[in-house]
Amino acid sequence: MDPRKVLLSPIKIGNRTCPNRFFMQAMECNDADTEGNPTDLTYQRYENLFRGQSGMVSLEAITITDKSRSRKNQLTIMPRNIKPLTNFVQKMKEINPETVFIFQLTHSGELSKSDFSRKVCIKPLPGYGGDVLSEEELDRIMEEFVLSAKIAYEAGADGIDLKLCHGYLGSQILRPYNDRPWKYGGSWENRRQFAFDLFERIKREVNDSNFLIGAKISAWEGFPGGFGTAGSDSPVIDLTEPIDLIKGLEERGASFFIQSAGSPSITISLTQVDKRAPYFAYLHPTFSKAFRDNLKPETVVIGSNYSVYRDGKNGLFAVEDSSLLTVAAKNILNGVTDMIGLGRQSLADPLLPLKLSEGREEEINYCTLCDNCLELLIQQSQIGCSTYNKYYTEVLVNTRQEKGKLKVSHT
Numbered sequence: 187m188d189p190r191k192v193l194l195s196p197i198k199i200g201n202r203t204c205p206n207r208f209f210m211q212a213m214e215c216n217d218a219d220t221e222g223n224p225t226d227l228t229y230q231r232y233e234n235l236f237r238g239q240s241g242m243v244s245l246e247a248i249t250i251t252d253k254s255r256s257r258k259n260q261l262t263i264m265p266r267n268i269k270p271l272t273n274f275v276q277k278m279k280e281i282n283p284e285t286v287f288i289f290q291l292t293h294s295g296e297l298s299k300s301d302f303s304r305k306v307c308i309k310p311l312p313g314y315g316g317d318v319l320s321e322e323e324l325d326r327i328m329e330e331f332v333l334s335a336k337i338a339y340e341a342g343a344d345g346i347d348l349k350l351c352h353g354y355l356g357s358q359i360l361r362p363y364n365d366r367p368w369k370y371g372g373s374w375e376n377r378r379q380f381a382f383d384l385f386e387r388i389k390r391e392v393n394d395s396n397f398l399i400g401a402k403i404s405a406w407e408g409f410p411g412g413f414g415t416a417g418s419d420s421p422v423i424d425l426t427e428p429i430d431l432i433k434g435l436e437e438r439g440a441s442f443f444i445q446s447a448g449s450p451s452i453t454i455s456l457t458q459v460d461k462r463a464p465y466f467a468y469l470h471p472t473f474s475k476a477f478r479d480n481l482k483p484e485t486v487v488i489g490s491n492y493s494v495y496r497d498g499k500n501g502l503f504a505v506e507d508s509s510l511l512t513v514a515a516k517n518i519l520n521g522v523t524d525m526i527g528l529g530r531q532s533l534a535d536p537l538l539p540l541k542l543s544e545g546r547e548e549e550i551n552y553c554t555l556c557d558n559c560l561e562l563l564i565q566q567s568q569i570g571c572s573t574y575n576k577y578y579t580e581v582l583v584n585t586r587q588e589k590g591k592l593k594v595s596h597t
């Protein structure tokens with residue numbers, strides 16, 4: 187098997203074609219200006235990704251209102267942001283018109299920060315919580331999601347990813363823990379309705395079959411009552427609801443799904459597998475294959491947690507070749523996933539697909555899994571790779587001087 191052949195082969199998503207199998211994951215980097223518009227730093231990051239010739243790039247989690255931010259300098263998608271976002275998309279398309287560009291739309295819910303945002307929740311989780319949302323408020327949030335999808339379309343994005351993962355509002359509604367007796371809670375039929383209605387409305391109101399819609403989903407949040415468990419306080423994994431969700435969204439026009447797991451403020455090592463237990467990465471193919479097996483062949487599945495494999499020096503044993511490129515190609519060939527999502531690796535080397543296509547594999551900078559990027563994220567600093575990019579080494583040093591060193595695994 188030649189991994190290059192597999193990974194550099196094109197794939198269709200809806201009416202679009204991605205030139206290769208690499209998907210650069212949404213990675214919030216907290217460097218927008220005070221209006222939530224892209225700054226020079228934001229431009230630099232995405233210009234590199236587009237130069238790197240990825241098949242598809244996701245714009246990081248972009249907040250649908252000022253009030254729903256989890257990062258102080260988060261990108262924002264409100265009517266005031268149309269022009270700057272249009273210029274941004276235009277610039278990226280000038281650099282590389284082949285790469286498919288989607289926006290990840292989000293509302294942070296109970297992960298919104300009360301010092302600069304409004305912390306709200308569906309049903310307070312012990313240690314989390316916030317103002318409990320009324321039906322009217324959630325209906326208004328649906329309007330705001332629909333409006334932000336229309337703005338993404340107007341700005342020239344090729345599609346959107348509705349963030350239904352990682353403990354943000356989209357996943358809080360879905361989880362069995364939401365047993366609150368209301369329109370959007372209790373039975374699975376009620377909990378899934380927000381996502382179903384949202385997809386239907388966006389499909390209808392954008393009304394362009396070229397515009398892609400999809401979702402990033404934590405198939406298993408990893409704590410009792412989280413999405414992908416068997417009940418409101420059950421620790422047992424049960425994928426019945428996640429599978430029903432993706433099938434229902436596919437019926438409503440979704441053409442891709444990004445598989446994830448965990449809810450990082452609670453179960454961080456499931457979302458970002460770390461070097462203390464790299465074998466947690468083996469959970470993810472089970473979830474992406476469950477997605478793959480239950481969808482139409484033309485619906486694209488994107489698997490997560492490939493950064494851990496690196497160049498094979500990864501602490502994973504009993505496998506002949508566990509390097510990223512080999513594992514990724516094998517998983518595509520074996521029907522485990524269609525595309526390969528790269529998160530931390532995309533910060534370490536945004537040029538990976540280009541280097542691969544030019545036969546320069548030995549020049550790839552592999553993510554070291556130091557997780558300094560996560561530390562910067564949690565500390566609300568600007569985010570980037572402190573290992574390979576000197577600017578972010580300095581940001582890290584300054585952040586630690588100001589706030590002390592943070593042990594990421596204990597947050």
Ligand SMILES: Cc1cc2nc3c(=O)[nH]c(=O)nc-3n(C[C@H](O)[C@H](O)[C@H](O)COP(=O)(O)O)c2cc1C
Nearest residue numbers: 211212213214246247491492493528529530559563
């Ligand atoms: C600094 C940082 C920012 C992230 N931002 C987002 C985000 O905006 N949206 C999202 O869905 N996931 C986000 N993630 C999770 C990644 O997209 C990805 O799912 C996760 O890191 C696992 O992939 P990896 O092993 O390739 O890093 C972020 C992760 C990190 C480390």
